[in-house]
Amino acid sequence: MAAGRPGRRGRFDGNMENAMTRPTATGRRSAAARLAGACLLAGGVAVALYVVGRVHTPDYNFSLLGQVGLGAVTLKSTLATIAVGMAALNVLLALWMYRKLPVVTSPPRQVRLAHRTVGFALFALTVPIAVHCLIAYGVQLTSTRVTVHSVAGCFFYGAFAAKVLLVQSKRLPGWALPVAGGTLALLVGVLWYTSALWYYNGYRLPGL
């Protein structure tokens, strides 16, 4: 019998328990395999970036779109702030898709498209920032703030890769995408808090 169609056997051999439970068990196993694959991908990307950032020798004069020194810090903080705004917008769009917003209308088709477009634009916006971070500083563990920022930066790209993988997967548990998306939004917030807010707040961080 074909492995993917266990229900048929149940119908013909009279074993109704097989017919009703085996497809669910198979689906659960493949969903678990996809979730495990996504976690491995996230961990693999994060560890790879961490190792690259640790072995790399910082080049503090590396420029970001022609800006160096304080100019680069200001530009990066502005871009990171835009990224936080986009992440918040995408959380709202996701809540609308899941009908968790107190809006009267059901989500039009464009909401899904807008969520994907904003998500990829947000990702694209973070790339030059992270490239500057990685080349200018690498992964640094000099203080709690810098450690949290560096590790969150590495994990952000792992979480993004996992989210893209999960979006392509079918038959996932309902919580998988909200958890992946929520983690991404949270990481953008942590990255902003430990860098741009610190800069805007006179190189001090509330709470750290």
Ligand code: HEM
């Ligand atoms: C692989 C990922 C990343 C690593 C390893 C990393 C690492 C770092 C490090 C070590 C610093 C210097 C902190 C200090 O000494 O004060 C820094 C600064 C900063 N990072 Fe990141 N970061 C990453 C990704 C990101 C992302 C995705 C964003 C924004 C969404 C971001 C935004 C900033 C900003 C705004 C600053 C302050 C400006 C500056 O010092 O140049 N970083 N990063």
